[in-house]
Amino acid sequence: MQILRILFLRLLTTLVTLAGVAVIVFFVIRVVPGNPIAMMLPPGATEADVARLSALYGLDKPLPTQFGIWVAGVMQGDFGTSITTRQPVLQLVLSRLPATLELSIMALVMAVILGGIAALVGTRRRGTGTEGAIDIANGMALSVPDFLWGLILILVFGVLVPVFHISGRVTPSLDLPFTTNFYLFESLLRLRFDLWADIVSHMFMPALALAIPLAAIIGQLLKQSLKETMNLDYVTLARTKGYGETRVILREALRNAALPTLTLVGVQFTFLIGGTVIIERLFSYEGLGNMAIDAVINRDLPLIQGIVILFAVIFVAVNMIVDLLYAVLNPRLRHA
Amino acid sequence: MSYLSIRNLSVRLKGGLPLLRRVSLDVAAGEVRGLVGESGAGKSMIGKAVLGILPPAAEITEGEILLDGADLLRLSPAERRRHIGATCALIPQDPLTALNPSHRIGPQITDRLVDILGWTRADADARARALLAEVQIPEPDRVLRAYPHELSGGMRQRILIASAFAAEPKLIVADEPTTALDVTVQKQILKLIAGMQARHGTALLFVTHDLGVVSKVCQQLSVLYSGMVVEDTPVRDFFATPRHPYSAALLAATPKYTDPSAGLNPVPDAVIEAVRAEVAAFDRRAAHG
Ligand SMILES: Nc1ncnc2c1ncn2[C@@H]1O[C@H](COP(=O)(O)OP(=O)(O)O)[C@@H](O)[C@H]1O
Ligand SMILES: [Mg+2]
Numbered sequence: 012m013q014i015l016r017i018l019f020l021r022l023l024t025t026l027v028t029l030a031g032v033a034v035i036v037f038f039v040i041r042v043v044p045g046n047p048i049a050m051m052l053p054p055g056a057t058e059a060d061v062a063r064l065s066a067l068y069g070l071d072k073p074l075p076t077q078f079g080i081w082v083a084g085v086m087q088g089d090f091g092t093s094i095t096t097r098q099p100v101l102q103l104v105l106s107r108l109p110a111t112l113e114l115s116i117m118a119l120v121m122a123v124i125l126g127g128i129a130a131l132v133g134t135r136r137r138g139t140g141t142e143g144a145i146d147i148a149n150g151m152a153l154s155v156p157d158f159l160w161g162l163i164l165i166l167v168f169g170v171l172v173p174v175f176h177i178s179g180r181v182t183p184s185l186d187l188p189f190t191t192n193f194y195l196f197e198s199l200l201r202l203r204f205d206l207w208a209d210i211v212s213h214m215f216m217p218a219l220a221l222a223i224p225l226a227a228i229i230g231q232l233l234k235q236s237l238k239e240t241m242n243l244d245y246v247t248l249a250r251t252k253g254y255g256e257t258r259v260i261l262r263e264a265l266r267n268a269a270l271p272t273l274t275l276v277g278v279q280f281t282f283l284i285g286g287t288v289i290i291e292r293l294f295s296y297e298g299l300g301n302m303a304i305d306a307v308i309n310r311d312l313p314l315i316q317g318i319v320i321l322f323a324v325i326f327v328a329v330n331m332i333v334d335l336l337y338a339v340l341n342p343r344l345r346h347a
Numbered sequence: 348m349s350y351l352s353i354r355n356l357s358v359r360l361k362g363g364l365p366l367l368r369r370v371s372l373d374v375a376a377g378e379v380r381g382l383v384g385e386s387g388a389g390k391s392m393i394g395k396a397v398l399g400i401l402p403p404a405a406e407i408t409e410g411e412i413l414l415d416g417a418d419l420l421r422l423s424p425a426e427r428r429r430h431i432g433a434t435c436a437l438i439p440q441d442p443l444t445a446l447n448p449s450h451r452i453g454p455q456i457t458d459r460l461v462d463i464l465g466w467t468r469a470d471a472d473a474r475a476r477a478l479l480a481e482v483q484i485p486e487p488d489r490v491l492r493a494y495p496h497e498l499s500g501g502m503r504q505r506i507l508i509a510s511a512f513a514a515e516p517k518l519i520v521a522d523e524p525t526t527a528l529d530v531t532v533q534k535q536i537l538k539l540i541a542g543m544q545a546r547h548g549t550a551l552l553f554v555t556h557d558l559g560v561v562s563k564v565c566q567q568l569s570v571l572y573s574g575m576v577v578e579d580t581p582v583r584d585f586f587a588t589p590r591h592p593y594s595a596a597l598l599a600a601t602p603k604y605t606d607p608s609a610g611l612n613p614v615p616d617a618v619i620e621a622v623r624a625e626v627a628a629f630d631r632r633a634a635h636g
Pocket of ligand 2: 391
């Protein structure tokens, strides 16, 4: 019963969240100046031309009516047609989603690995100069935002020692046998390691730029949490059994210390996904974020709406996954 | 021959404050030594020093801890860990915090056997079942797969006792093992520890502040004040004729379980002053080398 109640409440808050996002994005982008129709037409178009096109895209009706039509369409899976490309919004957005998902997940994995190593080494060497150095590195990583890390990485690995590609998602001249847009994933499945290497080489810098600030947060929080856990009674008891320091950290402390970190990582991961918008632009990476900026520049209202709704859905999904993971890792919740 | 022999052990907080003052005590094989003293006297500190789990803020400044003939303080950290893990065990004070909340009970009993002593998993599991029977826990299958939060405090203390005896240690340090439990459970747990100690012939260093418990379980007794052993005596002699005034006052302060209505007689100020003066004199001698 308890679990049904929780699920129901969860579903309700999700729907309310998405509805709120829909209302806000719909009206805000119509309040800011800039007329999509005027931008589409060549210079010298008459008032009549504008009126005709506006009617075609339903932009002549009062705002509440437009909103009603859009919502009714969304309910049936129809997000409208992109004004600039004249393709269905849903199709456009879904074609770009895999690129952004792969980039975000790659960044998350990098952040967890880098932050995890920093936290574990810092805990193992707590009270020494090594811990101090890790704290300083964490502080530096945190005080520089992701897009500046992007620029720094471009300078270092794109210009000074050019080892990684600085733009795009894959070398354009390559012949791609893929049926999905999950290039990174599909190249692995097809055992095309040549393509995989090319894709990773394109992804490496944008992913790392996104990962560095999150890695610092994970490193700081997990280290703090590990150090507190290391003083608990069950850790001390494990020491008397003959376990060395490293094994005590990994066996006894890590899992319990990771729980409080996990919730925060969930929130921070949604920020990271938000960061893809600028990072994708910086690295000309063909994902959702890059498309979002184009859509805003062109005042492509249906496309903006579609992208924003999709981002909102991703955020909600991330939060759900985090809650689920938390329950899996915490036996106390699993049995409740 | 003593199994554990502590010689002139001094521990202080890094920076100065003495926590243990040239403590000496012996625990013979199979014998139970009680360790009494008011809260903060350093009872737990002695157990921690033996088990190699002193807090990072504390350091040993002099002395020897001979365990099975080997001076722990002369071993390398790795050797010391192994030696302690193979021969000693701890029954902790608070069963609610001494089990890892995210591990099942089974591995928490068998981990030392498998990971440190190289038993096979099957042997270790069989051993865990035998131990659960010995600590009188029914339904071993359910309990071994349970998580700590699913069990009561008394059950968890039984499991910690089982875990302590798992590798047939020669010495167990029990640090106020019943203090955190319900009064109704305390007696059962005490009986369980005493029974298992006798059956297994394990030497026991029993930290407590309850002289009633001492009279039932211990053969030898060390009375501690401010990190200093003020009396080291067979338990029988202690109850008949305590030699140190502080010991006598402690004994007088304990309500007789034959006559609980007799009430408490706090340790008189004069006795406290006298023993404090002793500690101060000790510190002066130590300062002058
Ligand atoms: N982790 C620690 N850091 C600093 N001082 C401590 C720590 N643990 C105990 N002490 C101090 O050491 C002294 C002895 O403590 P302890 O051995 O725990 O006393 P008890 O006889 O009650 O077991 C006390 O004065 C206590 O304040
Ligand atoms: Mg204590």
